[in-house]
Amino acid sequence: MKDAVLIAGVGKRFGAVQALQWVTLSVGEGELFGFIGADGAGKTTLFRILVTLLLPDEGRAEVLGLDVVRFYRDIRKRIGYMPGKFSLYPDLSVEENLRFFASVFGTTVEKNYELIRDIYSQLEPFKTRRAGKLSGGMKQKLALSCALVHRPEVLFLDEPTTGVDAVSRKEFWQMLGRLREQGMTILVSTPYMDEAVLCDRIAFMQEGRMLALDTPSGITKLFQKPLFAIRARETWRLLCALRASPHAASVYAFGSALHYTDNRLSLRADELLAALQADGFTDVSVSVIQPGIEDTFIALMEEKQGSCL
Amino acid sequence: MSEPVIHTDKLTKRFGDFVVVDALSLTISGGEIFGFLGANGAGKTTAIRMLTGLLIPTSGTASVAGFDLYTGAEGVKLNIGYMSQRFSLYDDLTVRENIRFFAGIYGLNNQAIKEKSRQLLESLKLLEVADTRLASLPLGWKQKLAFSVAILHEPKIVFLDEPTGGVDPVTRRRFWDMIYEASERGLTIFVTTHYMDEAEYCDRLCIMVDGKVAALDRPEAMKRHFGVESMNEVFIQLARPNKME
Structure with missing residues (x-):
């Protein structure tokens, strides 16, 4: 597989803030690659370097085999970029925005309509509406259409689903899946851990560094300890009780359950259950579970940062 | 109830x-x-x-x-108190200035502002960074402060x-x-x-x-x-x- 994107030792500093530190990875052609991390992790800075809007301080990066510093003009013609911040023209209509972006790239909406039909058809009833008047979900669809209208070879999507509801997020990822089937290389960043499993490979980002890089299933193998899911009616009291235990390694709420690791690695679920029942939790249940992406991310964060969080 | x-x-x-x-x-x-x-x-x-x-x-x-x-x-x-992701605190103000600003908006008098600021800085363990601009603080601290400031005037x-x-x-x-x-x-x-x-x-x-x-x-x-x-x-x-x- 050829590399669509190559990043070698890239670093970037803004004043006192080291926004990126020694980021090295490659993304293969046709891959759907996810950068997972919170605000301030460096995702946007990295994307801006790759789409030739920002120069790296250190290291080098290539997109489609072209150096991002020397060949920025060639790269810009061949990539699509959807920034995290809504960047279309609010005073132009839906249709005018799309035509504008097509013309800037020397093409027409008609020529590449096939590629955007899936997404744009949902917007067509509103094509005369000003882009600034669209709802969040529709702005996102228009921005994606504009990023695709010149049929780019690599698509960069910077937090396309931030602030978007769970249903729209699901639809958006279905669209990405279909683009991927057509062979497009897609780099996407997100703070949502549940979206990570939808990528071919992911990089965990935290404070400018890469914490891990692997397939979603490979990432979860980095979680080494036995993990328990504990449920009780009084979740908050249970959380406090577990945190107060000298044996607790980690206690985190995960929806209706608590995910717990213990310092005694041989501890069994039935022993833990008995201990909790002895503490007065009568309606408690304990099971051993497979760690997910978010469990692993938290574990890696703790490992890197110790207790300073 | x-x-x-x-x-x-x-x-x-x-x-x-x-x-x-x-x-x-x-x-x-x-x-x-x-x-x-x-x-x-x-x-x-x-x-x-x-x-x-x-x-x-x-x-x-x-x-x-x-x-x-x-x-x-x-x-x-x-x-009421209000906090959102988009609008909470001012990055260009220090921790102390942010507290003072929001307390003032909610109509606390100078004496109360002083007292509340001291309490808050102590309980959040932010005394050492009280005069640091917010921009340079970790996100977790900012969030804690934003929440505390939103309920500084003891809303219901x-x-x-x-x-x-x-x-x-x-x-x-x-x-x-x-x-x-x-x-x-x-x-x-x-x-x-x-x-x-x-x-x-x-x-x-x-x-x-x-x-x-x-x-x-x-x-x-x-x-x-x-x-x-x-x-x-x-x-x-x-x-x-x-x-x-």
Whole structure:
């Protein structure tokens, strides 16, 4: 597989803030690659370097085999970029925005309509509406259409689903899946851990560094300890009780359950259950579970940062 | 149980022909953690703007923190707290200046501001960075401060509008610890989120679809009703893509 994107030792500093530190990875052609991390992790800075809007301080990066510093003009013609911040023209209509972006790239909406039909058809009833008047979900669809209208070879999507509801997020990822089937290389960043499993490979980002890089299933193998899911009616009291235990390694709420690791690695679920029942939790249940992406991310964060969080 | 902190009856907002919030009836009591969910465009923001006294309803009745939304909007504003991901603190001000600014906005006098600032800096362990500009603090600290500042004037209720968007998984959970602690002390929490695991942490949830209440219940009861394991599944079943505005 050829590399669509190559990043070698890239670093970037803004004043006192080291926004990126020694980021090295490659993304293969046709891959759907996810950068997972919170605000301030460096995702946007990295994307801006790759789409030739920002120069790296250190290291080098290539997109489609072209150096991002020397060949920025060639790269810009061949990539699509959807920034995290809504960047279309609010005073132009839906249709005018799309035509504008097509013309800037020397093409027409008609020529590449096939590629955007899936997404744009949902917007067509509103094509005369000003882009600034669209709802969040529709702005996102228009921005994606504009990023695709010149049929780019690599698509960069910077937090396309931030602030978007769970249903729209699901639809958006279905669209990405279909683009991927057509062979497009897609780099996407997100703070949502549940979206990570939808990528071919992911990089965990935290404070400018890469914490891990692997397939979603490979990432979860980095979680080494036995993990328990504990449920009780009084979740908050249970959380406090577990945190107060000298044996607790980690206690985190995960929806209706608590995910717990213990310092005694041989501890069994039935022993833990008995201990909790002895503490007065009568309606408690304990099971051993497979760690997910978010469990692993938290574990890696703790490992890197110790207790300073 | 004490007097409800929020009570609305058929609260409605129209813009022209378009009914954005359609007959919203809620009763929320003291100390409750109330989750307010819905797809983009379901009417959440408009409902919150009414409940915080920023937008006058078209019809229906409502009182928030003991004030009527039609006649006492200023009273509402002074007796609620508000925090969102987008608007909370000023990055260019120091920690101390931020506290002072927001305390001043809520009408605390100089003596009270001094006293509150000292208490807050101590309890949040921020004394050492009191004169540091906010921009250089870790996100987790900023969030803690933003929440504390939003409830500095001891309101009965605080509105949290997507308070954890874009935050790492550990900071997100630390934030919920604060929510739980505040609710134990009797503060009512009205929170919106797109994280469905956070929906599970609420005492009760309201799911809005196309301006109407599609479901209003405890999370366990909702899951049981729909025969599913998680709130994510409930949400996806209920919040069908709204009719494109």
